[in-house]
Amino acid sequence: MPLLEVSNLCKCHTAGKTLFRAEASLVLRPGQALGITGPSGCGKSTVLEMLALLSKPTNAGRFLLRLPDQNLDLAALWREAPQRLAAIRRRHLGFVHQGGGLYPFLSVRENIHLPLLLNGFEKTPDTNARVEELLDFLGLASVADKLPETLSYGERQRTAIARALVHQPNLVLADEPTSALDPETALAAMRLLVSGARERDSALVVVSHDHALLEKAGIPAVAMQPLAEKKSGEKCYSLVLPAPRSEAPTEKPAAVPALPRWNLPLLHWLALRDFRHERALSFCAVLAFAAALTPLMVLGGLRTGVIATLSQRLLNNPAALAVNPYSSRSYSEKDIAALQALPQVAFVVPQTRTLASTVQVTRPDRPPVSADVLPTATGDPLLERYTSVPPEDGAVITRELARSLPHVAVGQILPLTITRRVNGRPESVVYPMRLHGILPDAADWKAHIYVPSALLLDMERYRDGFAVPKRGWPGAEPSGEQRRYAGFRMYVASLEAVIPVRDELKRRGIDAYTFAREVETIQGLKSALTLVTLLVGGVTLAGMAFSLASLATANVRRKALFFAQGHLMGLSRRELLLLPLLQMGFTALLAASTSLLLYGCAAIILEFTAAPWLENGEHACQLPGAHIAALYAGAFALACLCGLASCRHLLTFRPEEVLRRDA
Numbered sequence: 001m002p003l004l005e006v007s008n009l010c011k012c013h014t015a016g017k018t019l020f021r022a023e024a025s026l027v028l029r030p031g032q033a034l035g036i037t038g039p040s041g042c043g044k045s046t047v048l049e050m051l052a053l054l055s056k057p058t059n060a061g062r063f064l065l066r067l068p069d070q071n072l073d074l075a076a077l078w079r080e081a082p083q084r085l086a087a088i089r090r091r092h093l094g095f096v097h098q099g100g101g102l103y104p105f106l107s108v109r110e111n112i113h114l115p116l117l118l119n120g121f122e123k124t125p126d127t128n129a130r131v132e133e134l135l136d137f138l139g140l141a142s143v144a145d146k147l148p149e150t151l152s153y154g155e156r157q158r159t160a161i162a163r164a165l166v167h168q169p170n171l172v173l174a175d176e177p178t179s180a181l182d183p184e185t186a187l188a189a190m191r192l193l194v195s196g197a198r199e200r201d202s203a204l205v206v207v208s209h210d211h212a213l214l215e216k217a218g219i220p221a222v223a224m225q226p227l228a229e230k231k232s233g234e235k236c237y238s239l240v241l242p243a244p245r246s247e248a249p250t251e252k253p254a255a256v257p258a259l260p261r262w263n264l265p266l267l268h269w270l271a272l273r274d275f276r277h278e279r280a281l282s283f284c285a286v287l288a289f290a291a292a293l294t295p296l297m298v299l300g301g302l303r304t305g306v307i308a309t310l311s312q313r314l315l316n317n318p319a320a321l322a323v324n325p326y327s328s329r330s331y332s333e334k335d336i337a338a339l340q341a342l343p344q345v346a347f348v349v350p351q352t353r354t355l356a357s358t359v360q361v362t363r364p365d366r367p368p369v370s371a372d373v374l375p376t377a378t379g380d381p382l383l384e385r386y387t388s389v390p391p392e393d394g395a396v397i398t399r400e401l402a403r404s405l406p407h408v409a410v411g412q413i414l415p416l417t418i419t420r421r422v423n424g425r426p427e428s429v430v431y432p433m434r435l436h437g438i439l440p441d442a443a444d445w446k447a448h449i450y451v452p453s454a455l456l457l458d459m460e461r462y463r464d465g466f467a468v469p470k471r472g473w474p475g476a477e478p479s480g481e482q483r484r485y486a487g488f489r490m491y492v493a494s495l496e497a498v499i500p501v502r503d504e505l506k507r508r509g510i511d512a513y514t515f516a517r518e519v520e521t522i523q524g525l526k527s528a529l530t531l532v533t534l535l536v537g538g539v540t541l542a543g544m545a546f547s548l549a550s551l552a553t554a555n556v557r558r559k560a561l562f563f564a565q566g567h568l569m570g571l572s573r574r575e576l577l578l579l580p581l582l583q584m585g586f587t588a589l590l591a592a593s594t595s596l597l598l599y600g601c602a603a604i605i606l607e608f609t610a611a612p613w614l615e616n617g618e619h620a621c622q623l624p625g626a627h628i629a630a631l632y633a634g635a636f637a638l639a640c641l642c643g644l645a646s647c648r649h650l651l652t653f654r655p656e657e658v659l660r661r662d663a
């Protein structure tokens, strides 16, 4: 039963005005060897490239690979599903070319093992034995662990022969496999190729211009013959092997086994080994990438560190969120309600005239102490933060006031004397105040008493000469007119709200005292740092992206033979595309980690320098975990984009041309 049946397999090339045509008709049985000879330029390589499924025939009468379990119509596959040919190359073909095409980053043993791994054979004692057997057979045992660059030409070529035989392909093809060797070594290598193929029952086609060598190696050789020109300027050569015509297969060609799914670990291994082999270049790329990322991280760290520290400091100041009018005015209930309704306002309580809010704390046997009374109400952020809002009959005093009242304790009743003058006569009432809490100096450093706003308003009413019947305070009959307020205490919801609320009050004619300047300074600093980060980041990353993309493209071009050899061994195009992408991924990962390390050092130095200025728990340079994760993701995405730029080149590259050029 023949293995390979080819008739009128034809390839045309046009070079300028001349048309070149090579034709072949031959039949090969398993284990059979065939030599193709002929003068240089007669189309030997062209025929072999067609047999190796590297270049598409211009025309094919018949192009069949008959395997024990299936017949593959290669001509039909070229027409209908050329992407499936990779699986056939991988499993059924072995190729030795003139340059050897060994992977420089794999040892001799690993180079030979590769086709087995590509075909899904794990490293087992059985596959290892197969490799060792070939190493012995080809006399490579002593150099098995060396890299190809340290080998002699002869050893390299024998390694390439071993690699073409190891997976026991049905068909082994060799294009001038020994042309770079001296005659003796060449003959030895050729003999090994022939016997190796015969032992594995593989059919063998060897191209060589050296007819004598083929004869000596016991390979029956056929020369390509020039055909008569049909037109002027047309060169035709044909290779015809007389063979009995066999029946065309009647059954439809069986489906070609699909390529195994992505063999990710193997691709990863190949990409990593190459990356490591070219460590100097890889190191440069990583370092350059890291040089672009590190300043970004440090700027980002400063932005979050310093700004967060300053903002937190401001927030720690209880007055930071306060918006208090400078001067007294007259506000109606409606005005106060309108202020309360402002979206970013968290708390408003109406206030009386300052002059009317001074009281005396009078205790027996002690001199009276004066203090100003301030209104409070449920939700007062200042009191809620430090103590709590006092109930109806309670009050909170400041530490400053408490210092003037020896032995004062929470829960005690303190008498407050409220005085007024009616027709020049002094009058007063005493209000028993229950001490609910004491505010620390950090909250308010003046002598103040915080009371529920209703009490303060009653005090004002009493001072104005009116009676407050529910408290038993005498005076004139209260008039029915609307209540008016002299001011208010206000807190906004966040630091960001300080400036808008201040501006809104200004629009309503109220000048308010705020920490807006400090907030503005911090916000300005934050925007400046953001801008600098964006500017520095934009420029460095754009430059980085261009240089990485060029590096990736240059790498792909430089390693064209690597990719062509991968194609020969049955790596699909998408798998080849993944290799530079994976390497870009390694670059990004290492670069991001390097910049993280450098950033760590910079952060330590910054923290150390800023230490005298920092308080407990504060940082000068701090990058949140989410930002670091985003940085890794960004670096990865950028690297992948750069890798994709190089893939464009891979999509259009022609392996057969690369193999010719680099042979």
Ligand code: ADP
Binding pocket: 013, 014, 015, 020, 038, 039, 040, 041, 042, 043, 044, 045, 046, 047, 657
């Ligand atoms: P041989 O291997 O016998 O020396 P080749 O098969 O390499 O010959 O080349 C046969 C002819 O085809 C040569 O004239 C060569 O210039 C031409 N040729 C080969 N490949 C191409 C191609 N891709 N495009 C155009 N012409 C080509």
Ligand code: MG
Binding pocket: 044, 045, 046
């Ligand atoms: Mg050639």
